[in-house]
Amino acid sequence: MTDTHGASTTDAAVEDGANPADPKSARAAQIVRTHMIAAVAAGVIPIPILGAVLLGGVHLRMLSQLARLYDVAFPEQRANAIIGSLVGVAGTASAASLLRVVPGVGQVLGVLGGLALPSASTYALGEVFTRHFESGGTFLTFDPDRAKPDYHKMLTEKAEQSYAGIKP
Secondary structure: OOOOOOOEHHHHHHOOOOOOHHHHHHHHHHHHHHHHHHHHHHHOOOOOOHHHHHHHHHHHHHHHHHHOOOOOOOOOOHHHHHHHHOOOHHHHHHHHOOOOOOOHHHHHHHHHHHHHHHHHHHHHHHHHHHHHHHHHOOOOOOHHHHHHHHHHHHHHHHHHHHHHHHHH
16 A cells, blocks of 8 residues: 555555554554644644644544554543643644744744654654554553653654754
């Protein structure tokens, strides 16, 4: 199967750490990638509060789709609490937006951060939950404190990669 760019979805899933032999894992990687693109759109919105709200919605929708894929009950309030605890949505979205207030360099850094940080945050959150669901976990068994080191490691690695040809 190929994605809209003609690339094999299996190849993209392997790149994202998914098991290519498991169609559910490949579908989870596709869900995460789709939401990473939406997160970039939320990240470039110049109004910090609006960007944070939109990014939170992107994260919530992604977790809902992953839960459905893995046949896990989706308690929306619990999911929101986990996102806030693990990701700190407001910090991810608004830090880049607030940089735009500084003339010149701040505006450039704000745009670059708006491209990288929300997308990297979405990737890390999606990967953490994909692994958790694949191991039989649920929202009720998810421990944000145990997941934070993995989340931050994936966030840092993804944020250091190039987005749209621009390295933050």
